[in-house]
Amino acid sequence: MSRRTVAVIVAVLTILAGLPASAHAGSTPLSLAWAECPDDLPNVPLDPRVQCARLRLPVDWARPNGQMFELAVARRPARVSHQRVGTLVFGPGGPGDSGVERIRKGDRFSDELLDRFDLVSFDPRTVARTAAPVCTPDPTLRKPPIPLTSQADFDAAVAYNRALWSRCRPTSPVFDNADTLSTVHDLEALRRALGERRLTFHGSSYGTLLGQQYAEQYPGRVRAVVLEGVFDHSLDVRSFVRTQAAALQDAFDEFASWCDRSAECVLHDRNMRSVWAGVLARADSGEYAPRTAFDVTAVALGMLAGPRWPQLAAAVRDMDGGMPPPEVNLPIAVAAFCADWPATVRDYDEYAGLVREAEDVAPAVRYGAGLLAVQTCLGWRSPVRNLPHDLHVHTRTPLLLLNARHDPRTGYAWATNVARQLGRHGRLVTYEGWGHGTYLRNECTIAVVDRYLVDLTLPTPGTGCPAN
Incomplete structure (x- = not known):
């Protein structure tokens, strides 16, 4: 029996066992x-x-x-x-x-x-x-805000991401092979x-x-x-952003209902939704600069995961009193996530459409985590290694x-x-x-x-x- 025949038989048996040949x-x-x-x-x-x-x-x-x-x-x-x-x-x-x-x-x-x-x-x-890569931002580039507000912001985000990845890549042998x-x-x-x-x-x-x-x-x-x-992992970018925003809106609605009925909420005697809307308006006016309305939303995203409703109510009260939103760390292992999920957004107009999509299903919280994911992966090579399906x-x-x-x-x-x-x-x-x-x-x-x-x-x- 030839070596080629043996190799073919081994490969077929491996496939029948449900085991990719490369893994053995x-x-x-x-x-x-x-x-x-x-x-x-x-x-x-x-x-x-x-x-x-x-x-x-x-x-x-x-x-x-x-x-x-x-x-x-x-x-x-x-x-x-x-x-x-x-x-x-x-x-x-x-x-x-x-x-x-x-x-x-x-x-x-x-x-x-x-x-x-x-x-x-x-x-x-x-x-x-x-x-783990050592990823240090290029000090000559400004990190764009979330959400982006113009084509110039969009181009800057792509440039910032690619410059960051070029500094990460040499420090980790698996940076380009970190997909799920x-x-x-x-x-x-x-x-x-x-x-x-x-x-x-x-x-x-x-x-x-x-x-x-x-x-x-x-x-x-x-x-x-x-x-x-x-x-x-089956969702396209629009569905991903929309469902993430809808999930955050649902969790926020549950929190707001609790605040209305529970004396444990420090905003129980006020209209919590109105207070929250006022905090977002302050962020829009630049009162918390350089923090944005997305940073306000990130506070809800972080605390609703607990859920930590009393702490979120206290944070909303403090922001209403003029304190900037506390910093929320929402880390993403870029090389893994961006290789699993295509942020195929060609320009600012498409990006702005995603922002509107999120706001349509999440009028109180606006964004959800989906927009952070999109912005994190803008400029990643296409197609990704692990395509959604x-x-x-x-x-x-x-x-x-x-x-x-x-x-x-x-x-x-x-x-x-x-x-x-x-x-x-x-x-x-x-x-x-x-x-x-x-x-x-x-x-x-x-x-x-x-x-x-x-x-x-x-x-x-x-x-x-x-x-x-």
Whole structure:
């Protein structure tokens, strides 16, 4: 039998197994040398049970024998070894969250999961300990405001972004290979290095995209996949901006209703919506310069994720009293997000149309996080490495989706749309409450996820969990 025939047979068998050939190529063995973690987290003492390792992987899975990088991994062993089910891999959100830090802290899991699983996570490409780039803005360029107000602003934003990326790129070997599909193959390599026959996975927020695409690429390797705070990767730019704004408007409406009825709200005796509108008008007039109305909206976006309603009411009161909006850090791992999602906006007129689209569905809050995402990725090369598409998942065990009814970041409409795409290969559970991140909300949400992960027990269709 010729070498060519053998190669063809191997490739066909690999495809039939649902495993991309590139993910198995290369001569480097997959191994994890566990050792004590670096003491690099302020106020988080080292736990001798938690171990760290680095997994050596290809920068580009299409070139498995080419340049390599090291994926930072952490593990917290099961507390009750004789009841151990296996290994649960946690997919961090963001993009930009550190999975290593989640494992170090151990605060993202129930007691049952801590008892019965080895808990493992990692810092995805370009995040924290995994080839994170050093990105310093070009000091000769002014960072454009959000929202942009002219074609000159639009051109300046593209120039600013491209100059920033050119300074990032040389400092990280994976900057141009940080898309989620590449991380999917990293995750499969991690599963193999852990010695797990099939993957048990819990993805949060942007980490749900990793879980979705892993199930799509490696259906035969899925044991159980939880998607908590579901990201919808099927949307075009207009739908993305519109649904993000609508989700924030819905969460703001819930907050405003609470303020009307609750004496805990410091604006309870006033018309909170009118006060909020006045704060936005002050921002428009330049009273908080250099902060803009978007910075005011970002305060709501940050606090509604909790949700931290009393704190948001106090912040609105303070801004009404003349204080500028507090700075809100909404970091995005640019190299990952911009490679997953095309900000195909050609000029200011198209951009202004998106602003109007957001304001149309979110008159009180105007923007949502979608416009920040658009502006962050203006000027990224096209087509992106990981093009949006409807999911095609065919796993033996359906994926479990969990989403709050009133989530300001991954709106409920995203969860229902992903559930529609999954069909019988997904099961959506609704938390009838508020905020971003729902697993540890109450006994119901914990039980739904834990029974699925431990016993592979799916809740009945239409299951919901009451709000706290």
